[in-house]
Amino acid sequence: MDLAYTQEEQEFRARLRAWLGKVLPELPARPSPDDWPGRRAYDLGWQRRLYEAGYAGLHWPVDAGGRGATPTQHLIFLEETERAGAPYVGANFVGLLHAGPTIAAEGTARQRARWLPPVLRGEEVWCQGFSEPDAGSDLASLRTRAVRDGDAYVITGSKIWTSHAEVADWCELLVRTDAEAPKHRGISWLAMPMDAPGVTVRPLRTLAGSTEFAEVFLDEVRVPVANRVGAENDGWRVTMVTLSFERGTAFVGEVVACRRTLGELARTAKANGRWDDAVLRRRLGRLYGEFGALWRLTQWNVSESERSGGVPGIGGSVFKLAYSHARQELYEVAAQVLGPLSLSLEEEWTLDRLSSLSYTIAAGTSQIQRNIVAERILGLPKGR
Numbered sequence: 001m002d003l004a005y006t007q008e009e010q011e012f013r014a015r016l017r018a019w020l021g022k023v024l025p026e027l028p029a030r031p032s033p034d035d036w037p038g039r040r041a042y043d044l045g046w047q048r049r050l051y052e053a054g055y056a057g058l059h060w061p062v063d064a065g066g067r068g069a070t071p072t073q074h075l076i077f078l079e080e081t082e083r084a085g086a087p088y089v090g091a092n093f094v095g096l097l098h099a100g101p102t103i104a105a106e107g108t109a110r111q112r113a114r115w116l117p118p119v120l121r122g123e124e125v126w127c128q129g130f131s132e133p134d135a136g137s138d139l140a141s142l143r144t145r146a147v148r149d150g151d152a153y154v155i156t157g158s159k160i161w162t163s164h165a166e167v168a169d170w171c172e173l174l175v176r177t178d179a180e181a182p183k184h185r186g187i188s189w190l191a192m193p194m195d196a197p198g199v200t201v202r203p204l205r206t207l208a209g210s211t212e213f214a215e216v217f218l219d220e221v222r223v224p225v226a227n228r229v230g231a232e233n234d235g236w237r238v239t240m241v242t243l244s245f246e247r248g249t250a251f252v253g254e255v256v257a258c259r260r261t262l263g264e265l266a267r268t269a270k271a272n273g274r275w276d277d278a279v280l281r282r283r284l285g286r287l288y289g290e291f292g293a294l295w296r297l298t299q300w301n302v303s304e305s306e307r308s309g310g311v312p313g314i315g316g317s318v319f320k321l322a323y324s325h326a327r328q329e330l331y332e333v334a335a336q337v338l339g340p341l342s343l344s345l346e347e348e349w350t351l352d353r354l355s356s357l358s359y360t361i362a363a364g365t366s367q368i369q370r371n372i373v374a375e376r377i378l379g380l381p382k383g384r
Contacts, residue, residue: 005076009073012073016076016077019055020086027046034209034211036166039090040125042087042090043092043122044091047092047121051120051121055077056122059074061104065112065117071303075252075299078253078256079256081253082253093164098242099119100115102172103116105241106241110226111227124169126164126172127172128162128171130239131162132144132157139174140183140184141183144158144159144218145175146188151225153222154221154222155198155223159215159218160213161204163213165201166201169195174188175188177233187235187236188230188233188235189235189238198218199216199218200217201216206354206355207354255298259288262291262330265337266284269281280333287333291330294326297318297322301315317364317373318369321370324366325360331356
């Protein structure tokens with residue numbers, strides 16, 4: 001990957017920067033964190049603006065509705081939107097960053113035509129139905145069952161930690177379709193409509209006070225067999241594609257945001273006198289280096305994924321492991337800078353700090369990432 005920008009890439013950056021400068025002042029105020037209908041409308045509205053301007057699905061393949069932009073243009077897009085303070089994907093997180101890319105990679109032509117355009121146009125929201133109660137980090141231990149009945153699956157079970165379930169139209173759902181098969185081989189990946197009879201959503205309030213997660217209960221929910229992505233009982237392989245996107249590229253934009261936050265912290269420290277603390281300055285400096293290295297790793301991962309057909313490789317586990325811990329340390333330093341203010345739930349940085357605690361669990365725990373790195377990169381023996 002050539003890290004120097006070409007003339008074409010510089011022109012792309014200039015056009016994007018000019019467009020952001022024009023549209024961002026026109027945006028309405030962001031809704032409060034608990035106003036999920038308002039947040040859905042706000043996030044979908046921003047997605048529609050991106051779509052109409054030709055910036056939606058920038059790095060998606062053209063035959064999946066994207067623009068087929070280069071990895072470098074995609075990274076420029078992330079840099080410029082974060083630099084300008086543009087809205088994050090928000091409620092569109094699952095649809096845009098891992099359900100959509102999974103369907104683009106594994107779905108049939110009919111499935112791609114049905115589900116991908118509404119995601120890009122800002123018309124439908126997806127949630128993720130992977131985690132289950134009592135399963136912990138062992139995703140393959142899922143017990144939600146799907147029994148074939150004619151041209152439909154009848155699903156019974158429950159999911160937990162389902163992001164954006166309150167306002168989602170569709171769920172990327174893992175179900176057990178063969179109870180007798182080894183646990184990694186009897187799973188299927190389905191697209192389930194959230195308004196289907198038998199679906200009940202119960203929001204969960206997190207430590208940070210938000211309700212972005214929910215429990216989802218499934219009572220004999222009928223989902224057409226045609227909604228299965230990949231072959232029956234081959235869902236674990238499809239899931240690995242989803243997790244590759246989730247760990248490999250879904251957090252990329254957040255790295256840019258963290259670098260911006262780091263700059264804000266340094267300015268705040270200089271303003272309130274904390275900058276005189278040499279230990280604090282060293283921590284800020286080291287974090288600056290770590291996030292710089294993460295951005296280089298991001299560039300490498302994106303470049304490698306394009307070379308290997310568009311699906312991120314196991315480098316995503318290295319990124320996810322390092323990013324989770326760097327993000328948590330960032331907000332520990334923020335608490336040092338803010339002092340007593342860091343205990344106030346009225347401070348946005350306090351909520352971000354509480355939220356950062358979940359990053360060593362989200363998208364696969366740090367223990368899982370270490371196992372992947374040990375076994376698949378370093379070639380160490382598998383644990384029992």
